[in-house]
Amino acid sequence: MKFLQKMSKDMKDRLITFGILFGAFLIVEILILTGGASRHLQAMLIPICINMLLAVSLNLTVGFLGELTLGHAGFMSVGAYAGCLFSIYCKDLLPVFIRYPLAMLIGGAVAAVFGILIGIPVLRLKGDYLAIVTLAFGEIIRSVIINLDFLGGAAGLKGTPQDATFISSFAVVVISVLLILNFLNSKSGRAIKSIRDNRIASESCGVQITYYKMLAFVFSAFFAGIAGVIYGHNLNILTADTFDYNKSIEILLIVVLGGMGSIRGSVIAAVIITALPEALRGLDKYRMVIYAVLLIAIMIFNSSEFGKRIREKYDPKKLFAKKNAVKKENADE
Amino acid sequence: MNNQRERTKMVPVPSHSIIPERDANFLPILEVSHLGINFNGLKAVDDFNLTVGRTEIAGLIGPNGAGKTTVFNLLTNVYQPTNGSIMLDGYNTAGKTTEQVNRMGIARTFQNIRLFSNMSVLDNVKVGLHNSIKTSLGASLLRLPSYYRNEKIANERALELLSIFKMENAAYDKAGSLPYGAQRRLEIVRALATNPGIILLDEPAAGMNPSETAELMENIRMIRDTFHIAVMLIEHDMNLVMGICEGICVLNYGRVIAKGTPDEIVSNPVVIEAYLGKKD
Numbered sequence: 001m002k003f004l005q006k007m008s009k010d011m012k013d014r015l016i017t018f019g020i021l022f023g024a025f026l027i028v029e030i031l032i033l034t035g036g037a038s039r040h041l042q043a044m045l046i047p048i049c050i051n052m053l054l055a056v057s058l059n060l061t062v063g064f065l066g067e068l069t070l071g072h073a074g075f076m077s078v079g080a081y082a083g084c085l086f087s088i089y090c091k092d093l094l095p096v097f098i099r100y101p102l103a104m105l106i107g108g109a110v111a112a113v114f115g116i117l118i119g120i121p122v123l124r125l126k127g128d129y130l131a132i133v134t135l136a137f138g139e140i141i142r143s144v145i146i147n148l149d150f151l152g153g154a155a156g157l158k159g160t161p162q163d164a165t166f167i168s169s170f171a172v173v174v175i176s177v178l179l180i181l182n183f184l185n186s187k188s189g190r191a192i193k194s195i196r197d198n199r200i201a202s203e204s205c206g207v208q209i210t211y212y213k214m215l216a217f218v219f220s221a222f223f224a225g226i227a228g229v230i231y232g233h234n235l236n237i238l239t240a241d242t243f244d245y246n247k248s249i250e251i252l253l254i255v256v257l258g259g260m261g262s263i264r265g266s267v268i269a270a271v272i273i274t275a276l277p278e279a280l281r282g283l284d285k286y287r288m289v290i291y292a293v294l295l296i297a298i299m300i301f302n303s304s305e306f307g308k309r310i311r312e313k314y315d316p317k318k319l320f321a322k323k324n325a326v327k328k329e330n331a332d333e
Numbered sequence: 334m335n336n337q338r339e340r341t342k343m344v345p346v347p348s349h350s351i352i353p354e355r356d357a358n359f360l361p362i363l364e365v366s367h368l369g370i371n372f373n374g375l376k377a378v379d380d381f382n383l384t385v386g387r388t389e390i391a392g393l394i395g396p397n398g399a400g401k402t403t404v405f406n407l408l409t410n411v412y413q414p415t416n417g418s419i420m421l422d423g424y425n426t427a428g429k430t431t432e433q434v435n436r437m438g439i440a441r442t443f444q445n446i447r448l449f450s451n452m453s454v455l456d457n458v459k460v461g462l463h464n465s466i467k468t469s470l471g472a473s474l475l476r477l478p479s480y481y482r483n484e485k486i487a488n489e490r491a492l493e494l495l496s497i498f499k500m501e502n503a504a505y506d507k508a509g510s511l512p513y514g515a516q517r518r519l520e521i522v523r524a525l526a527t528n529p530g531i532i533l534l535d536e537p538a539a540g541m542n543p544s545e546t547a548e549l550m551e552n553i554r555m556i557r558d559t560f561h562i563a564v565m566l567i568e569h570d571m572n573l574v575m576g577i578c579e580g581i582c583v584l585n586y587g588r589v590i591a592k593g594t595p596d597e598i599v600s601n602p603v604v605i606e607a608y609l610g611k612k613d
Contacts, residue, residue, distance in 0.1 A: 009505065179474055186473030186480065187459075187466045190452070194460040197449035204409055206435035206464045206527050215470075261451075 010185050017177065017264045024271070025170055040278060042166075046234045048274045049169035050227045053176055055254040055266035057223030062252065063260035064184060065216040066196030067123075071134030072224050072251045074141040075111040077243035079225025080232040081151055083107030084160040087233065091161055100163040104172065104229045111225025114141075115218040123213045138248055145240040156239035157232075164234040172230065173267075176223050181263060183219065192216045257298060272298075341579040343594055348384045350592060351580050356386030360423050362438075362531045362563045363408070368417035370407055377403045378587045381417065385531065385580075390557055391565045392578030394598075396607060400587040401567045402444055405533050409441055410434045422530050436464055438530035442520040442537060444567075450509030454500065457508045457519060458491040461526025465490075494522050498552060513540050518549075525556065532556070534566040538573050546570060550577050575599065583607065 028045065031037040058072045083103040090099050122133050146154045183189050191212045194202040203209055232238045254273045258265030276294065280287040301307040343351040348366060363385040370378050378400045385391050393401050406412045408419060410431050419426045426434050440461075449457050459466070468483045495501045498518040503511060508519060517537060524532050537553070538546045550573055557564050568574050574581065575595040583591040583598060585607040591598060598604055 182474050182476055186470075187463060187468055188470060188473060190456055190460050191463060193452055193456075194449045197451050198447045200411070200431075201443065201447035201449065201523075202460065203431040204411075204435055204441055205461050205523065206432050207460065208432055 014181060021174060044275060044278055045166040046164055046169050048271055049173050050231050051254060051270040051274045052173050052267050053223055053227040054251045055270045056177055056180055056263055057220045058251050059255045059266045060216050060220040062255050064196060065192050065213060068131045069134040070131050070248050071138035073243040073247035074138035075114060075221040075224035076228035077141055077145060077240060078114050079107035079111035080228030080238060081145060082110035083229030084157055084232040084238055087161055088159050096163055104226045107229035108222040108225040112218050112222040115221025119214050119217045123217060135245060138245055142240045142243055156237035158237050160232055160238060164230050169230050177263060188212060188215060340594060343580060346384045348382050350384040352384055352386035353389050353579050356388055359387050361385060362387045362422055364420040366418055368407055368414050370412055371415040376587050381589060383582055385563050385565055387563055388557060388561055389563050390577050390579050392574045392581040393565060393567045393584060394574055394581060395584035399584040401584055402535060405441060405535055409439055435527055440524035440527045440529035441533040442524050442535055444535040446516050446520060448508045448516055448519060452508055453505050454508050454519060455491050455504040457523050458494055458526050459487050461523040462487050462490060465528060494526055498522060514545050529562060531563040531565060536567055538568055538570045546573055553577055
């Protein structure tokens with residue numbers, strides 16, 4: 001147990017986050033293997049991974065950079081179409097294990113390029129203006145795609161190979177979360193958090209504000225693009241209508257629910273938000289009402305004193321602390 | 334006690350300023366000439382001239398609203414001056430951004446504390462070290478050995494800087510949760526971390542009690558002696574100003590009304606008038 005004491009805060013955080021991820025993965029895999037998982041549950045697994053990816057990447061701009069953007073679904077759609085087009089054209093040329101990762105990289109890269117193009121004018125704006133412009137971007141992208149014939153138009157893009165599997169999607173989530181955590185705990189991550197906390201002080205510490213804002217924004221777009229590629233490879237038909245502002249708001253909702261600036265929170269909230277409407281499907285008419293009430297309740301709980309106390313009491317970090325305390329007592333004796 | 338302290342010998346320089354004799358043979362760290370800014374016709378600072386020696390502790394005082402903080406904002410290019418020029422270590426800072434001027438060698442603290450309050454104390458200092466950490470983006474994403482090496486150096490350096498103010502024990506606390514005085518000290522540490530040639534302190538003793546202020550004075554002197562840098566400070570606490578400043582510049586209504594050693598300033602009738610008003 002000695003290594004637990006030596007670990008830095010960063011390492012403990014990682015251990016908990018990945019512990020939750022792999023724990024959930026194991027449970028689900030066991031359920032699938034033993035036949036305990038319903039088809040409903042199995043169909044939800046990939047969307048959960050996609051939403052995790054989207055939420056974690058949006059958290060980068062909203063939670064860590066502190067800029068409100070409402071066009072995350074736009075980047076997702078750009079990535080999805082780029083990745084799917086690539087897969088359709090290379091369907092017979094490349095085997096799956098090369099084609100699919102390549103499609104992801106291409107989707108992510110195209111989304112990142114759009115991130116740069118949008119970021120140049122947009123990151124000069126602040127607060128409400130940035131939200132308005134990114135909202136418009138999401139809607140414009142959608143309209144453009146519907147009117148482009150080679151992207152399938154309003155009827156949707158057909159013929160994408162069904163490459164997405166739960167295990168591969170989960171692997172992408174793990175790698176992405178790892179990369180994002182590495183990013184946040186580096187010099188660049190500190191710079192981004194410092195811009196959020198105090199822009200003027202950050203500038204006077206010699207941090208290149210524009211560069212780091214752009215970096216966070218582009219990173220966020222890149223991972224949204226990858227999420228889009230997985231989404232595209234999970235469905236028969238890719239239609240632009242799914243990437244409307246409701247999708248952007250849904251992602252934002254996950255981020256807010258999970259806590260801004262908390263990667264672990266985003267991961268957990270993604271599961272709740274994706275699974276909740278499905279779990280309530282049986283209640284039919286009252287489904288959306290219950291969904292809304294539950295969300296409000298969770299939000300109130302999260303920000304209330306009571307919620308804070310409960311969370312402090314059951315903080316997983318305490319596990320380490322307690323063990324250390326016990327150890328110390330023993331040592332004193 | 335302060336008055337018994339040995340006064341630095343000051344020598345005049347061409348820009349109607351005085352600098353310590355020991356700095357006279359070196360290029361001054363800061364040379365400001367005819368600096369002025371015009372806010373829609375209001376001359377907040379007008380014809381400001383000042384030379385600061387390489388290891389000088391300079392004071393900038395004046396009644397409220399005299400334009401002291403505006404001078405700091407001009408020096409760090411938060412505002413672009415309407416006229417005049419600033420030479421920092423021999424280089425003109427005109428047209429540079431705040432962050433570029435910082436890399437040229439000016440660091441500052443703020444009158445209303447501006448810490449990264451959601452980050453740890455250590456991380457605050459490491460943001461100050463930002464430009465001296467040479468890890469590439471790829472290396473930090475993939476956690477290559479160079480990342481660990483550079484982070485370790487940065488950690489050690491940050492703790493070393495924190496130990497100046499005996500704050501190394503609070504390194505992992507949230508910066509926003511520190512007591513007021515400690516927050517002011519952390520701002521100074523963060524500014525020092527950027528490896529400046531001159532550090533601008535905007536009311537460093539505000540909200541501190543007399544014993545904390547006395548300790549701060551010792552620390553400012555110690556910083557100057559160990560880092561061999563110049564310090565320029567705005568302060569209303571006259572004990573501190575008269576105690577550690579070698580040259581003092583008095584500002585009123587955006588104009589310099591007096592310059593000199595502390596002894597000259599206290600007895601200057603123009604300064605007394607600016608602070609207390611005219612005798613009938």
